[in-house]
Amino acid sequence: MPSSAKANDMGKTNTKHILSADAASLFSDFDIELFKGGVHYRLYEKMGAQRVTKGNAEGILFSVWAPGAGSVSVAGDFNGWDKNAHPMHARWDSSGIWELFVPDLAPGTPYKFIVRNGDFEAEKSDPFAFQCEVPPRTASLIPAADTFRWTDKKWMQERHLKQNEHAPLSIYEVHLGSWKRKDGNEFLSYRDMAGELPAYCREMGFTHVELMPVMEHPFYGSWGYQQTGYFAPGSRFGTPQDFMHLINELHKAGIGVILDWVPSHFPTDAHGLQYFDGTHLYEHSDPRKGFHPDWQSSIFNLGRNEVRAFLISNALYWLDRFHVDGLRVDAVASMLYLDYSRKEGEWIPNEFGGRENLESVQFFRQLNDAVHASYPDVLTIAEESTAWPGVTQPASAGGLGFDRKWMMGWMHDTLLYFAQDPVYRSYHQELLTFSIIYTYSEKFILPFSHDEVVHGKHSLLRKMPGDEWQQFANLRLLFGYMAAHPGGKLLFMGDEFGQSGEWRHDYSLDWHEASGDKNKGVQQLVKDLNHLGNHPALADNYNPSGFEWIDFSDRDNCVISWLRKGTNGSFLVCIFNFTPVVRRNYRLGMPEAGYYTELLNTDAAVYGGSDVHNTQLETAPFARHGRTHSLSLTLPPLATLVLEYKGPNF
Structure with missing residues (x-):
C-alpha cells in the first residue's frame, strides 16, 4: 500500500478490536517474538489502553511491560483508586507484559498502573497512553473512540513532491504555547491555532512548520524536551483529535508538519518511565551511561530490544495516526558520543575502547530504515552538531540514514561573523566562506532556532551591531545571505518580523512590534525570500x-x-x-x-x-x-x- 494511502487508512485515534469471549490478549506469539527482538514497530496497536469488544462486553484491554514487577494493578476513578481492586495478569511467555480486561470504561476516565516489586511501589502513568490529564495532574486517560476524519488526501498524495531533494524547504519553527496567546495570557488551543497558523504560514511562503515537542510533558518550562507521555499530544492545548485538526488544516493549506522528537533522554518524575518496575527498565543502570549530566535526566538503554521497539513504535505512531511529515530528532550528538558532556572517568568506552556509542548508531540506522520502509516520503532530520560522517547517508552505505542534518557549524560561524562591527569584518571573512567547503558533504538545513534567541543570547535583531538602522539592515542582509546559501532553511517564530526581545515561553510573541515600519519591511523580505526559494536556481x-x-x-x-x-x-x-x-x-x-x-x-x-x-x-x-x-x-x-x-x- 502506498505510504499516503496507508496514512489516511490508519489516521484514527483508537481502533476497536474484536476478541472472542475467551481471548485475553491482543498479542500473538509472533507479536511477542517481534517485541522481544526489538523489531515490533506498531506496539501502540497492542499496548496501553486498547478499546475492545470481548464477547458481548465492550471495554478496555490494558497491557503494560513491567518484567521486574511482582504484581501490577490498574487503579482509577472507575474503582475509587483502589490499588488492589483490579490486579493484572502476567503473560505466560516471559515477555514481561501484564494484561487485564475491564468492561464499561468511559472515555476520559483517569487511570494509572500500580507497580510493585518487593518494597517498591509506584503509581505509573501508562507509557502508551494516547491522552493524559492536564499538568500538573499526571494520570493517563481512557481514549475516546475515533471521531476524526482526515480531509488532507491531496497533500498526502503529493507529499513526495514537496519533500524530495529538489523541492524548496523553508521551515517555520513554532512553540505552541507562545506563538500567540489569548487575552489574559491564556493558551491558544490546537483549534485556535488551526484558525490562524496555516493561513499565516501560507501567506509568508513557508513550506513547513516544525513544532517544538508536543508530546505530554509535566514541566512547561522544559519546552517539551522532558517528556512523560510519548504517545499523547500535550493536553494543555486540547485533545488528540484537536491536534489532528491542526495538522489537517496545515496540510490543506499546503504546509508540511515536522515534529521535534526526543529519543535521547526522559525526566525522572516518579510517574514516568524512570525505574518503571522497580528496576532500570527503560534506562541504563550505570549512571555513566544512564544519566545525563546536562539535563539531569535518564538516558534510554538502546541496547535493550524492547526499548528500541518502544521508541521506533513511537516514531511510527506520529506518522501513522497523525499524518506527520517529518521528525526532527533532538540532541543526536549527545547520543552518538559516550563522553558527551562527561569528564574523564565519567563514561564507559565501547567494546573497542572508543567513545562512539555503537548502540545509538545501530538505533539510528534501524529507526531510519523502519520509517522509510513505511514512509519513503517522510523526512527524518538530525540535530547533530559535530563532524560525524555520513549522517545523511543511507544505512546500507554505512551512514545513519537521516534525510537532513542541521548545519550547526554554519549557524555558529555566521552569527559570529555578523556580531563583528563591520570595520573588523574583513579579518573574519573565512567565517562566511568556510561553509561552502563542506556544504555538500551532507544534506544540510540552515537553522536559526529557538536556542539562538533565549537565555541571554539576545534576539537575532539585537545580535547585530550598530544603531537601529544598521541592526535592521544587518538582519535583512543575514536573511538574504541565508536564502542564497545552499541548504534548507529554518527560522524560529518572531525572527521573521525582527522581534527585538528574546523569546519568552510564558508569553506571546511581541506581535505589536510587527506593525512597525522596519519590522514590516523584514516580514515582507522573509515572505519574498521564501517565494524566491521556488526559483529553479535556489x-x-x-x-x-x-x-x-x-x-x-x-x-x-x-x-x-x-x-x-x-x-x-x-x-x-x-x-x-x-x-x-x-x-x-x-x-x-x-x-x-x-x-x-x-x-x-x-x-x-x-x-x-x-x-x-x-x-x-x-x-x-x-x-x-x-x-x-x-x-x-x-x-x-x-x-x-x-x-x-x-x-x-x-
Missing part, C-alpha cells in the same frame, strides 16, 4: 553543480559573490556587501554577456532600506574573475543583491 539545494564562486577573496571591501544554478540552465548572481558603505562602480565578472536585472535587493525601500539600487545592467567586455564580461554595479550598504540574467538582448 530550490535544488543538494546538487554540488548548483553552486559556483564568483569571488570570495575581496576582504578589503567585505564583499563576496557566487552563482546559484538550476538544472534547467537558469542561474542567479548573488552578491553580499557586509559593510554600511555604498560600493559604486564595483566590477564583477559575469557568466554570460548581456543584460541583468535586480531580482531582489534587501536595501529596497519596501523592506525599510535606503533604496540604493541598480536600474539597467549591461555587461561590458572587461575581463574579471576569470570571465570575459563583467558588470559595473552599485552595491547597496549592508545588503544582499540577487541578479537575474535576461539574455543577450533586453
Whole structure:
C-alpha cells in the first residue's frame, strides 16, 4: 500500500478490536517474538489502553511491560483508586507484559498502573497512553473512540513532491504555547491555532512548520524536551483529535508538519518511565551511561530490544495516526558520543575502547530504515552538531540514514561573523566562506532556532551591531545571505518580523512590534525570500553543480559573490556587501554577456532600506574573475543583491 494511502487508512485515534469471549490478549506469539527482538514497530496497536469488544462486553484491554514487577494493578476513578481492586495478569511467555480486561470504561476516565516489586511501589502513568490529564495532574486517560476524519488526501498524495531533494524547504519553527496567546495570557488551543497558523504560514511562503515537542510533558518550562507521555499530544492545548485538526488544516493549506522528537533522554518524575518496575527498565543502570549530566535526566538503554521497539513504535505512531511529515530528532550528538558532556572517568568506552556509542548508531540506522520502509516520503532530520560522517547517508552505505542534518557549524560561524562591527569584518571573512567547503558533504538545513534567541543570547535583531538602522539592515542582509546559501532553511517564530526581545515561553510573541515600519519591511523580505526559494536556481539545494564562486577573496571591501544554478540552465548572481558603505562602480565578472536585472535587493525601500539600487545592467567586455564580461554595479550598504540574467538582448 502506498505510504499516503496507508496514512489516511490508519489516521484514527483508537481502533476497536474484536476478541472472542475467551481471548485475553491482543498479542500473538509472533507479536511477542517481534517485541522481544526489538523489531515490533506498531506496539501502540497492542499496548496501553486498547478499546475492545470481548464477547458481548465492550471495554478496555490494558497491557503494560513491567518484567521486574511482582504484581501490577490498574487503579482509577472507575474503582475509587483502589490499588488492589483490579490486579493484572502476567503473560505466560516471559515477555514481561501484564494484561487485564475491564468492561464499561468511559472515555476520559483517569487511570494509572500500580507497580510493585518487593518494597517498591509506584503509581505509573501508562507509557502508551494516547491522552493524559492536564499538568500538573499526571494520570493517563481512557481514549475516546475515533471521531476524526482526515480531509488532507491531496497533500498526502503529493507529499513526495514537496519533500524530495529538489523541492524548496523553508521551515517555520513554532512553540505552541507562545506563538500567540489569548487575552489574559491564556493558551491558544490546537483549534485556535488551526484558525490562524496555516493561513499565516501560507501567506509568508513557508513550506513547513516544525513544532517544538508536543508530546505530554509535566514541566512547561522544559519546552517539551522532558517528556512523560510519548504517545499523547500535550493536553494543555486540547485533545488528540484537536491536534489532528491542526495538522489537517496545515496540510490543506499546503504546509508540511515536522515534529521535534526526543529519543535521547526522559525526566525522572516518579510517574514516568524512570525505574518503571522497580528496576532500570527503560534506562541504563550505570549512571555513566544512564544519566545525563546536562539535563539531569535518564538516558534510554538502546541496547535493550524492547526499548528500541518502544521508541521506533513511537516514531511510527506520529506518522501513522497523525499524518506527520517529518521528525526532527533532538540532541543526536549527545547520543552518538559516550563522553558527551562527561569528564574523564565519567563514561564507559565501547567494546573497542572508543567513545562512539555503537548502540545509538545501530538505533539510528534501524529507526531510519523502519520509517522509510513505511514512509519513503517522510523526512527524518538530525540535530547533530559535530563532524560525524555520513549522517545523511543511507544505512546500507554505512551512514545513519537521516534525510537532513542541521548545519550547526554554519549557524555558529555566521552569527559570529555578523556580531563583528563591520570595520573588523574583513579579518573574519573565512567565517562566511568556510561553509561552502563542506556544504555538500551532507544534506544540510540552515537553522536559526529557538536556542539562538533565549537565555541571554539576545534576539537575532539585537545580535547585530550598530544603531537601529544598521541592526535592521544587518538582519535583512543575514536573511538574504541565508536564502542564497545552499541548504534548507529554518527560522524560529518572531525572527521573521525582527522581534527585538528574546523569546519568552510564558508569553506571546511581541506581535505589536510587527506593525512597525522596519519590522514590516523584514516580514515582507522573509515572505519574498521564501517565494524566491521556488526559483529553479535556489530550490535544488543538494546538487554540488548548483553552486559556483564568483569571488570570495575581496576582504578589503567585505564583499563576496557566487552563482546559484538550476538544472534547467537558469542561474542567479548573488552578491553580499557586509559593510554600511555604498560600493559604486564595483566590477564583477559575469557568466554570460548581456543584460541583468535586480531580482531582489534587501536595501529596497519596501523592506525599510535606503533604496540604493541598480536600474539597467549591461555587461561590458572587461575581463574579471576569470570571465570575459563583467558588470559595473552599485552595491547597496549592508545588503544582499540577487541578479537575474535576461539574455543577450533586453
